[in-house]
Amino acid sequence: MKFDQCLFGYADGHGLLASSLPLGSELSLLTELSDLAPGTIFGDSYGYWTGIPVPSIRRYALMRTWPAHEMPRPGCVWTHALLMEPLLLESIEDLFALTGLFVRPAKPLELADYQEPMVVDIPLTEMTPTKVDSSIVRRLLATLYLGEEGSIEIASPGQLDAAIFAIWSQQWPRLRRNFRFQTALSQSRRSSSGTRFDVTAVLGQPATPHTPPVPKTCSDWLSAAEQDVQSGKTGNLRHFLWHYGQDVRRQRGSFQPLVEIQLMSNSLSLSVGQRVIDIVQSAFPELDDARQLKQDLVDGQLVASAQAKLLLHHFTQPKNPLFPPPSATGIAALMSAWPKQSSDVLELAQITADAFDPLGRSVFESVTAHIEENEVWSLLRTYPQVCKRILRLRPTLVLTGMSDELDGDFLAELLQLLPDNSVGIDNLISHALQRNDAQLAKVTFAKFPDQTMRQVVLATNGNIDSIADAWKSEFLSRPGMLLKSEILSLMPSTRGLYVVANTLGWLTTPTIIAAGSGPWCAALKKVPNDLTGHSKDTFDCFLIALSVKSGGDAGRDIIELIFNELHESILESRLNWDARAILLPVLPELGLFEDWDIGLRLRLAVTAAYVRYNWPTQSYAKLARNETVKKLLARAAKRTDGGQDYYYAVL
Incomplete structure (x- = not known):
């Protein structure tokens, strides 16, 4: 580690005796500061310290001044100054170590020693005393960071030195290189001069200091700062200050708030x-x-x-x-x-x-x-x-929460955010059905079509008019979804199936014809029958007509299931006009003399369906529950092209 240095002393007046660095315009300032400070009391002290930035030569000057009693002129002093680059000053954790580098001149005077930079080994020996005077430290902290009077009262020369170096070591880089201090003890406070110091020393009684007491509101941060000073380079606060003091605009004004935040x-x-x-x-x-x-x-x-x-x-x-x-x-x-x-x-x-x-x-x-x-x-x-x-x-929260308290628009928004396989969606839809909200119904059907259709069917309990109009409208606008085996089978009874068929318009709806007999057959096998009278006949006519038009195994099963009872109603002239209106369009036209015979026309339509769809002859034979019907079916088979096998099956 290399330091520039210079020496001041008496030679036909006080001045610069030697320097390793040209001082330029700072020569006069340093010469003034190196001379005996006004009113200085040395006592038993071996000198005092001065620290000040010298910006024009980009250095910080730390000076040690000793009394030169050996000189013939009274008041002579020697001053050895280290001229440190800012980065070098910042790199030393414990600045008290610098005190061991100062050398008082001796006779014969060897100026050559001061004309070359000083080179010392790294690291510098730590020389900080283990303990510094707490009261002095606190007064120094208050002076520096509370803007109090810069003169510190002490009882004897040198009493301020250790505390000054300890506080200086605590400061972050910009504070360090701008710290102005002088520890020369004076009998009275100095009048203003060309050089302003942050800290000076004045003779007083530290036990009863004249400086104002520190306010209680400041005691916490002052105590923390003082404790950190005593801890030396191991203190936690100084690491905090060095880290966060690097980009503050005010320097000393930032010290207290930084400490308070650290606390x-x-x-x-x-x-x-x-x-x-x-x-x-x-x-x-x-x-x-x-x-x-x-x-x-x-x-x-x-x-x-x-x-x-x-x-x-x-x-x-x-x-x-x-x-x-x-x-x-x-x-x-x-x-x-x-x-x-x-x-x-x-x-x-x-x-x-x-x-x-x-x-x-x-x-x-x-x-x-x-x-x-x-x-x-x-x-x-x-x-x-x-x-x-x-x-x-987190839209899935709506599946287990208080969805009833959400407005319809927001609930509809959440439904669109839910995964398609959301667990608990059935319960949510069931609660939503209680609202007559068209937008909610539309979104729910669009996002969860099958689940929504199931819940609506369950909610109807066989009576579509029991659900809110908004859901009913969406429900009926999707006959293709409704006419699925798993959906129709949810109906509580055949009355519910009747209501669906009636609401959809029986065979006037192409979707019903396209869906065929399968969904109805599956539902008939699962739901109990509670239809009687005209309603039953109407529904049976619908099923027979649909089976004749659509065919398939399901159509055959439906005809096996209901033909006999419907045929009997026709023979007994119990068929109502609504039922006839559904059935007649699928029955063959027989001319003026036979069209009146609905029973005959039904038997011929059913027989033609067996032939057309190649249904088993055994199934045809099952339709004849008594001898009368057997003969009637045999005649129908005989009149039907391709019906010969069915004719023999019922004989």
């Missing part, structure tokens, strides 16, 4: 958030002032319990931000804020609930990530926007 860094109190805001607002009002400190605060890396409150301030003051936006790491850290900071978290969530920008969305997702299901629904009345935004992010 809160491990606080779990929820009240520290506003305190941090107040400190930052007062000490670092510009966005780029103390930028690293502010970034770590909003990221929750520092004073984590204040993070949510600080972000609230950030989002509520968008035009004049005090804090920068949080980083991705900071946003992730917000997850731990719930429920410890629940009030601030919910306010923050409320502000960002409708945010469209990436930052707002990310913050919302992070602060609400750990809110449990039961907690989400509890927010519906107090923080509705928060609740709704959480549900948008």
Whole structure:
């Protein structure tokens, strides 16, 4: 490690005797400072210290001044000065180690030793005393950082030295290289001169100092700073100060607020958030002032319990931000804020609930990530926007929550966000059916068609008019979905099937014909029959007519099931006009003299269907439940082209 140096002393007047570096325009200043300070009391001291920046030569001058009693002229002094580059000054953790580098001249005077840079080994020997005077340290801290009188009262020369170096070592780089001090003890406070010092020494009684007492409100940060000074280079506070003091605009004015924030860094109190805001607002009002400190605060890396409150301030003051936006790491850290900071978290969530920008969305997702299901629904009345935004992010919550309390439009929105295979959707749809909401019905049918159709069928209980008009309309507009075996089979009885067929328009609806007999046959095998009289005849005519038109095994099964009873009703002239209107279109025209015989026309239509669809002859034979019907079917088979095998089957 290399230091430039110079020596001042008496030679036909006080002046520069030797230097390893040209001093330029700073020569006069350094010459003045190296001379005996006015009113200095040396006593038993071996000298005093002066520290001052000399910007024109880009150095910091640390000077040691000794009395030169051996010189013939009274008041002569020797001053050895180290001229340190700022980076070199910053690299030394314990500046007290510099005190061992100063050499008082001796006779014969060897000026050559001062004309070359001083080279010393690294590391420098640590020489800081294990303990410095606490009262002096506290008065120095108050003087430097509370703007009090810069003269420190001490009882004897040299009493200030150790404390000065200890406090200087605590300072971050910019404070260090701008620190102006002189420890020369004077009998009275110095009048103003061309050189302004941050700290000087004046003779007094430290036990009863004349400096004002430190206010109680300042005691915490002063105690912390004093303790750190006593800890030396192992102190935690100085590492904090060095880290966050690097980009503050005010130097000494930033010391106290930085210490106060450091004291809160491990606080779990929820009240520290506003305190941090107040400190930052007062000490670092510009966005780029103390930028690293502010970034770590909003990221929750520092004073984590204040993070949510600080972000609230950030989002509520968008035009004049005090804090920068949080980083991705900071946003992730917000997850731990719930429920410890629940009030601030919910306010923050409320502000960002409708945010469209990436930052707002990310913050919302992070602060609400750990809110449990039961907690989400509890927010519906107090923080509705928060609740709704959480549900948008976690739509499956609606499957197990209080969906009845959501408005129809929002519930419809959530339904569209649900996965297709959502567990619990049936229960949700069942509750939704209680609302006469056309948009909700439309969305529900579109998103979950099969599940919705099932729930609607179950809700009708055989009476379509029992459901709300909005659902009924959507239900009937989807006959293709309704006419599925698994859906029709959910009907509670054949009366429900009758209602469906009647509502859809019997055989006038192409979809019914296209669906065929299969769904109806499957349903007939599962649901109990509760139809009688005209309703039963009408429904039976519909089934027979559909089976004749559509064929298939299901059509054959239906004819086997209901032909005999319907045929009997016709023979007994009990068939009502509605039933006839459904059946007649599928019956053959026999001319003027036979068209009146509906029974004959039915037997011929059924026989023709057996031939057309190549249904088994054994099935045809089953239709004849008595001898009369057997003869009638045989005649029908005989009149039908291709009906010979069926003729023999019933004989």
